[in-house]
Amino acid sequence: MRTISKRTQYGLRAMLALGRRYRAGPVMIASLAEEESIPVKFLEAILLDMKGRGLLISKLGRKGGYQLSRPPSALTVGSIIRILEGPLAPIPCASETAYRACDDCKDVETCATRIIMRRVRDSISEVLDKTTLAELIRQSDAARDGLNDPRFLSYQI
Numbered sequence: 001m002r003t004i005s006k007r008t009q010y011g012l013r014a015m016l017a018l019g020r021r022y023r024a025g026p027v028m029i030a031s032l033a034e035e036e037s038i039p040v041k042f043l044e045a046i047l048l049d050m051k052g053r054g055l056l057i058s059k060l061g062r063k064g065g066y067q068l069s070r071p072p073s074a075l076t077v078g079s080i081i082r083i084l085e086g087p088l089a090p091i092p093c094a095s096e097t098a099y100r101a102c103d104d105c106k107d108v109e110t111c112a113t114r115i116i117m118r119r120v121r122d123s124i125s126e127v128l129d130k131t132t133l134a135e136l137i138r139q140s141d142a143a144r145d146g147l148n149d150p151r152f153l154s155y156q157i
Contacts (some may be wrong), residue, residue, distance in 0.1 A: 005115055008084040010038045011046045015080055016140065017134045019072035026058065026065030047083070055156045078128030088128065089121040096121070
């Protein structure tokens with residue numbers, strides 16, 4: 001199975017940090033990069049891409065920086081990963097958003113590999129598309145605070 005790239009790992013970390021600061025105003029790239037241990041130039045490219053895709057807004061000037069374009073509860077982890085990484089499917093013929101038939105496939109409808117990879121894609125999508133940035137922040141904070149009890153992982157802000 002493929003793993004997510006450093007770009008996606010950094011992008012998720014940046015989005016989580018910005019989500020924790022939602023409504024606190026823009027965050028400067030330099031401070032975000034330092035706090036999250038992300039190379040500044042790499043982070044600049046990631047944030048610019050996410051701004052271009054509508055996930056972030058930016059403000060120029062001394063009090064400028066980046067912030068989420070909408071509440072963390074309105075952003076799913078699946079949408080963030082698709083922007084940073086591309087389709088969720090492990091192979092192109094199993095993708096919903098970037099379907100491409102395999103060169104050597106004789107019958108796409110009966111292909112056993114495609115059938116199981118569609119199930120894998122559907123399972124991945126089920127988790128990532130139902131998990132909002134707000135929920136991931138709550139789960140991460142609860143885990144950090146030692147509150148791994150399921151009662152603490154699903155409360156609403």
